[in-house]
Amino acid sequence: DTASALAAGCPVVFKAHNAHPGTSELVGHAITKAITDHGLHPGVFSLIYGPGTSIGQALVADPNIKAVGFTGSQAAGTALTRTAANRPEPIPVYAEMSSLNPVIVFEGALTGPTANIDALAQQYVAAVTGSSGQLCTSPGLLFAPTGDAGDKFAAAVNHAITTCAGQTMLTESIAGSWHTGTEALGSADGVTVLGQGADGQTHNAPAPAIYATQVKDFLTNEILHQEIFGAASLVIRYTTTSDLLDAITRLEGQLTATLHLTNHDYPTAAPLIPALEQKAGRIIVNGWPTGVEVGHAMVHGGPYPATSDTRTTSVGTLAINRFLRPVAYQNLPTELLPTPLHNTNPWHLNRLINGQPT
Amino acid sequence: DTASALAAGCPVVFKAHNAHPGTSELVGHAITKAITDHGLHPGVFSLIYGPGTSIGQALVADPNIKAVGFTGSQAAGTALTRTAANRPEPIPVYAEMSSLNPVIVFEGALTGPTANIDALAQQYVAAVTGSSGQLCTSPGLLFAPTGDAGDKFAAAVNHAITTCAGQTMLTESIAGSWHTGTEALGSADGVTVLGQGADGQTHNAPAPAIYATQVKDFLTNEILHQEIFGAASLVIRYTTTSDLLDAITRLEGQLTATLHLTNHDYPTAAPLIPALEQKAGRIIVNGWPTGVEVGHAMVHGGPYPATSDTRTTSVGTLAINRFLRPVAYQNLPTELLPTPLHNTNPWHLNRLINGQPT
Numbered sequence: 001d002t003a004s005a006l007a008a009g010c011p012v013v014f015k016a017h018n019a020h021p022g023t024s025e026l027v028g029h030a031i032t033k034a035i036t037d038h039g040l041h042p043g044v045f046s047l048i049y050g051p052g053t054s055i056g057q058a059l060v061a062d063p064n065i066k067a068v069g070f071t072g073s074q075a076a077g078t079a080l081t082r083t084a085a086n087r088p089e090p091i092p093v094y095a096e097m098s099s100l101n102p103v104i105v106f107e108g109a110l111t112g113p114t115a116n117i118d119a120l121a122q123q124y125v126a127a128v129t130g131s132s133g134q135l136c137t138s139p140g141l142l143f144a145p146t147g148d149a150g151d152k153f154a155a156a157v158n159h160a161i162t163t164c165a166g167q168t169m170l171t172e173s174i175a176g177s178w179h180t181g182t183e184a185l186g187s188a189d190g191v192t193v194l195g196q197g198a199d200g201q202t203h204n205a206p207a208p209a210i211y212a213t214q215v216k217d218f219l220t221n222e223i224l225h226q227e228i229f230g231a232a233s234l235v236i237r238y239t240t241t242s243d244l245l246d247a248i249t250r251l252e253g254q255l256t257a258t259l260h261l262t263n264h265d266y267p268t269a270a271p272l273i274p275a276l277e278q279k280a281g282r283i284i285v286n287g288w289p290t291g292v293e294v295g296h297a298m299v300h301g302g303p304y305p306a307t308s309d310t311r312t313t314s315v316g317t318l319a320i321n322r323f324l325r326p327v328a329y330q331n332l333p334t335e336l337l338p339t340p341l342h343n344t345n346p347w348h349l350n351r352l353i354n355g356q357p358t
Numbered sequence: 359d360t361a362s363a364l365a366a367g368c369p370v371v372f373k374a375h376n377a378h379p380g381t382s383e384l385v386g387h388a389i390t391k392a393i394t395d396h397g398l399h400p401g402v403f404s405l406i407y408g409p410g411t412s413i414g415q416a417l418v419a420d421p422n423i424k425a426v427g428f429t430g431s432q433a434a435g436t437a438l439t440r441t442a443a444n445r446p447e448p449i450p451v452y453a454e455m456s457s458l459n460p461v462i463v464f465e466g467a468l469t470g471p472t473a474n475i476d477a478l479a480q481q482y483v484a485a486v487t488g489s490s491g492q493l494c495t496s497p498g499l500l501f502a503p504t505g506d507a508g509d510k511f512a513a514a515v516n517h518a519i520t521t522c523a524g525q526t527m528l529t530e531s532i533a534g535s536w537h538t539g540t541e542a543l544g545s546a547d548g549v550t551v552l553g554q555g556a557d558g559q560t561h562n563a564p565a566p567a568i569y570a571t572q573v574k575d576f577l578t579n580e581i582l583h584q585e586i587f588g589a590a591s592l593v594i595r596y597t598t599t600s601d602l603l604d605a606i607t608r609l610e611g612q613l614t615a616t617l618h619l620t621n622h623d624y625p626t627a628a629p630l631i632p633a634l635e636q637k638a639g640r641i642i643v644n645g646w647p648t649g650v651e652v653g654h655a656m657v658h659g660g661p662y663p664a665t666s667d668t669r670t671t672s673v674g675t676l677a678i679n680r681f682l683r684p685v686a687y688q689n690l691p692t693e694l695l696p697t698p699l700h701n702t703n704p705w706h707l708n709r710l711i712n713g714q715p716t
């Protein structure tokens with residue numbers, strides 16, 4: 001958001017996360033140096049420190065602020081969104097709040113040799129435990145088929161997670177939420193522990209945990225839909241395509257949805273795609289959702305509560321649209337037109353002229 | 359909004375305006391016929407009747423509604439926006455609420471023969487009184503220079519408005535608001551009546567009125583910034599470019615801003631353009647703001663309170679963006695991609711491929 005706001009010509013006030021003040025300071029210095037090197041006004045970037053509840057809310061309420069970007073909890077994002085909507089002049093809030101990033105494993109992906117099944121399980125566990133699971137696209141749900149192939153996959157997941165140790169989480173509060181969330185999930189009806197690693201050697205490094213359940217329990221219990229930020233995930237065993245459609249329909253908005261399949265699974269997977277389009281901003285085949293790229297086709301956003309604004313992305317070239325506003329110039333002489341709109345196209349922009357891209 | 363929502367593939371529920379139920383019924387029938395003729399599901403368009411305060415609010419709060427378009431008063435639009443922001447799942451509201459549509463007349467536009475000045479004054483009065491001034495782009499403010507040329511223009515405006523008669527307004531309530539607004543404006547410090555027409559022969563057809571004041575009063579009195587929906591306008595006499603810049607800075611968001619000038623005025627007008635870009639969605643030279651066109655370059659929108667969402671337009675091909683959401687398809691085989699995304703480009707869409715328009 002900072003990069004796209006600056007690219008759109010907006011000054012940015014950045015509130016550092018209290019959990020990593022040093023990193024914020026380093027990044028802030030790098031941005032300030034770039035601003036100086038390019039001869040921009042030093043006021044285009046400010047870095048400030050303080051508690052989000054007071055300083056964040058005060059910034060969002062300030063009449064000089066015209067748009068807000070945020071990454072964090074659903075409670076904090078919702079509070080900022082409400083503040084922005086209730087200003088005398090309402091402004092947009094781009095809050096990235098929660099996502100379970102469902103992964104669906106089809107039969108075909110489990111039909112190869114055991115080594116392939118083991119590799120898939122290891123990739124899943126790596127995606128769940130990387131950065132201690134503290135990534136917005138960490139897979140919190142995985143749908144695996146019932147039957148032999150699914151059982152083999154579950155056993156491989158158990159094996160892979162058992163050898164993992166906890167990594168330090170960002171703050172004590174985040175680790176506390178992880179404990180509360182996993183306790184609620186682990187004690188929910190129909191949920192069992194599929195496998196758990198070891199506690200880490202450091203402070204706030206709980207043992208990564210993977211749970212298991214059936215589609216029928218997922219459909220009826222709200223607790224199984226709560227994001228647990230950190231190394232925890234839930235494997236849901238399904239039997240039919242209808243199970244998957246029911247589960248997708250029941251999902252809230254997501255940043256990503258992922259399918260693992262071979263060409264034998266295409267007929268089974270095809271009817272799920274239109275349902276997933278309604279629920280996620282990015283649909284991935286035979287990959288893992290962690291990782292984004294700054295490119296033209298990137299969407300890092302999705303329906304509420306993944307983000308507060310479904311129409312945009314926070315990563316990719318389209319992200320600049322968060323901070324732009326269209327203006328029509330009707331009958332203006334060249335002398336009064338902004339330079340980039342001159343007929344000579346001096347900035348070499350891609351343009352639409354009478355509906356044709358030029 | 360109805361056209362662009364349907365074009366985006368969204369079903370539409372349309373609440374008819376109570377002041378013109380017959381027109382709504384005719385338009386509704388035409389849309390329903392088009393839907394039948396094209397074999398679309400009949401549920402894609404519904405027309406309902408009832409009071410906005412209850413039915414409108416209930417629609418905006420309904421979890422099946424995912425976006426809202428609205429044209430009307432700032433109070434009603436703000437109420438809908440608040441309701442939408444406070445839903446469990448917040449949704450966007452595209453409310454078009456108020457606009458004074460300032461017009462700036464420069465010296466050069468008044469230097470020709472008297473007939474030219476008279477014609478300009480007549481065009482202004484026609485824009486103010488057309489449809490009894492009940493157009494969102496009706497010019498509620500006109501900046502005219504002090505001195506002889508400006509005096510001649512003011513006299514011509516007085517002459518033109520004096521010969522006008524009132525036309526019937528849409529409802530008794532709208533006519534009532536017009537009376538309240540013009541009484542407040544007419545009794546404000548430093549505001550005089552520049553000219554007034556005759557009452558119309560029909561019910562609720564008040565005499566069109568044009569008022570006059572100075573920039574200093576416009577800068578300090580909030581009453582001079584209130585939209586009066588109907589045939590009323592305020593001529594503000596200015597002396598310097600600095601007067602104009604001060605006044606533009608003080609303006610709220612507008613749908614349009616208009617300049618009347620000749621090439622002699624370009625140096626004076628140039629510094630105002632960047633200021634007007636911050637305040638209006640459409641900047642017009644040597645025309646009048648009433649009238650929109652469905653085209654690629656149209657913007658019918660602007661900063662708050664002209665509209666509740668500054669990033670969009672309600673008219674023009676870009677209006678479809680109000681009802682679209684981006685989705686990225688990462689590594690999907692052709693068999694699972696939506697048809698329009700196939701490499702053969704079967705829908706002949708304009709596409710961006712690796713950043714190049716194609």
